[in-house]
Amino acid sequence: MNRMTVAPSGRLLDQDGYPVAGVVHENEYMIPAWMRADPQVVQIEQFLETKRLRGYTKGGATSDDVTVPSTVPGPAPKAQVQLQLLEVLRRLNSRLADKTDGS
Numbered sequence: 001m002n003r004m005t006v007a008p009s010g011r012l013l014d015q016d017g018y019p020v021a022g023v024v025h026e027n028e029y030m031i032p033a034w035m036r037a038d039p040q041v042v043q044i045e046q047f048l049e050t051k052r053l054r055g056y057t058k059g060g061a062t063s064d065d066v067t068v069p070s071t072v073p074g075p076a077p078k079a080q081v082q083l084q085l086l087e088v089l090r091r092l093n094s095r096l097a098d099k100t101d102g103s
Helices: 039-053 078-100
Strands: none
Touching: none
């Protein structure tokens, strides 16, 4: 990077005085603003963002073999939540044991 400066506002500026929004890591891609003005590019960007998030922001499952218990309005009793967490930990422990046993 050539000659970065810090503006009085605290923002990082490039050599031409334009604010730097962040860093793009190796093997990542940034879509320039002029391309994002194209409606087709916006559709592709939305598709890619949906693929990137894969439901994580809404608390979605990270794999296909997860069963979600039915929900009841209102908070679950503390003991019930603890029992559910213990069951999840037991299943996770079993999966990890299977992996370390070579299966």
